[in-house]
Amino acid sequence: MQQLTMGQAVNQALREEMLRDPNVFIAGEGVGVSIHAAPVLPTFGLLEEFGPDRVKDTPVSEAAIAGLAVGASVMGLRPVVEIMFNPFVTLASDMIVNHAAKLRYLSGGKSTFPMVVRIKSGAGFKAGCQHSHNLEAWLAHCPGIRVVMPSTPADAKGLLKSAIRDDNPVVFIEDMLLYFVPGPVPEEEYLVPIGKADVKRQGSDVTIVTWSKMLGAAMKGAALLEQKGVSAEVIDLRTLAPLDKDAILDSVRKTGRLVVLHEATRTGGFAGEICALVAEEALGSLKAPFRRVTGPDIPVPFSPPLEAFYIPDEHDLVKAVESIV
């Protein structure tokens, strides 16, 4: 099987979907000619292959980029637009939150918006909090959009291909540190369904729910816990909206314990939603209180030791699990 980084996997998904469907085009700041031209990055080489009619470098105008996607998609094209860094989605948020998410509903189902907004995200690349801010909970709070956050190259490819073929607006959040981590990716055509979680590791004592880059910390934590005699089940959500509730509930009913791990800040974070779901639907199966392992309620700091302090790791996770087993 080919080994690709997530950046290359996203690139392959874009390329294959552009070859398959002439309605697919990409647009964004530097998706064609980029100051970061490197083969591991998602849109590398696509301008050369598909030309400037289908690979559109835009002005620095996030509202215009997202509006382009809304207007082009209602006409039946399948735009895949890029927001360079997650915090800049606030500049595009009117188009995503008030338009992409709501115009289908307002039309009584007459209009559809098959668009994808790819967002580059995550802390850990030392650019400070105006370039690093995990906002998935904001987006998942808005009915009408789907929110996808892959953790592996194979999932990134299969989920992005599904997102491009989905008739709903999809926000597809890629953690940039994962762009550089290789993993196996099937050679043949495949799709990963949106809304289906993946049980990455079976276990019997505690359920660890996570997504995106934090899967790495979850797997490391589970290995450490195993050495201590604790059997952890790890669930990679892959999609926050729609949420695979059954995967979470089935696992918690089996293990009786829940820890949710995410990089985003704690207050109002998506871990709260998962814990509430379990409290509502499976409180009786809990043998101990649930725990949240998250970023602290601070903007992502710049200085390397400060930024490292911000990002939760396997040791934070192990500590939280040990407090409830």
Place this chain on the structure above:
Amino acid sequence: MPPTKEKLLEMLRSMLLTRRFEEKLTELCQIEGKVPGMMILCTGQEAVAAGVCAALEPQDVIVPNHRSHGHLLARGADPNALMAECFGKRTGFNKGKSGTLHVAVPEVNALCTTTVVGGGIPIAAGVAFAQKYRKQKNVTVCFFGDGAADEGSFHEALNLAALWDLPVLFVCENNLYAGAQRYEEHTKIRDMADRAVAYGIPGIVVDGNDARVVYAAAERARARAVAGEGPSLIECKTYRCRGHGESDHQLYQPPEEIASWKERCPLPRLRDEVLAQELLDEKALKSMEDEISRIVEDAVRFAEESPWPDPEDALSDVYV
């Protein structure tokens, strides 16, 4: 090109229909509970919608705003379904999910009506991008007010559309008011069309109360867009005769100003022209007006007799 006789009659008919439709809504708003919620009218501005839409082909797309009755009726939208949508009934264009404010009528290529001020402008650029991408010989028209031209979305979208030569007509209905703010209180320049200079596109100022000159400007801008020469910004000077919602008492608009603009009402101007050109005589005109009144009465009856949506219908249409 000045409008043909057929176009003059088409514009007169759509303006009369819009006026009658909205007069009826104003009446209904006085009756407690008859029309739910906010009701924002384009009374006095009918010539812009009629003039622009008369210059369009059926496959052209319009992106209206919260004052959309004129845009939709000029485009040929069914008055029954529009009235029913205003009432929030199941038979409305959007099953009561929209109400009067964001009606989408894909049947007549009226897409993505939005109430976010300036929200339609980047979307219109996207629609026009799709037309160009598919090499269609069609255009997109975006209607917005003078207030919307202060939004960042206006600047971002005009820059992008100009840069990519997208086939868009940005039609600013300068009705002198943004909410309760007079034009001079929110914009330093005299003509909004001057902003076109900043994007390297034509900026045209027309009398928005004269459907004939609106038509001529839209026709020229359309030809330019279809020829691949890019967007235009057309500023139509007009006046908002009703407030921001029918509960707005317009205390900030001087009564003499409202009166003077009523004298410049776009309807008599076009009617006089039609009579002068002998396209209709008084009797035929009266019969057109009577027919329109019947259409509106029928629409009200249709809306009144239509069922409410089932409460659970609220759950549908969020996702495909």
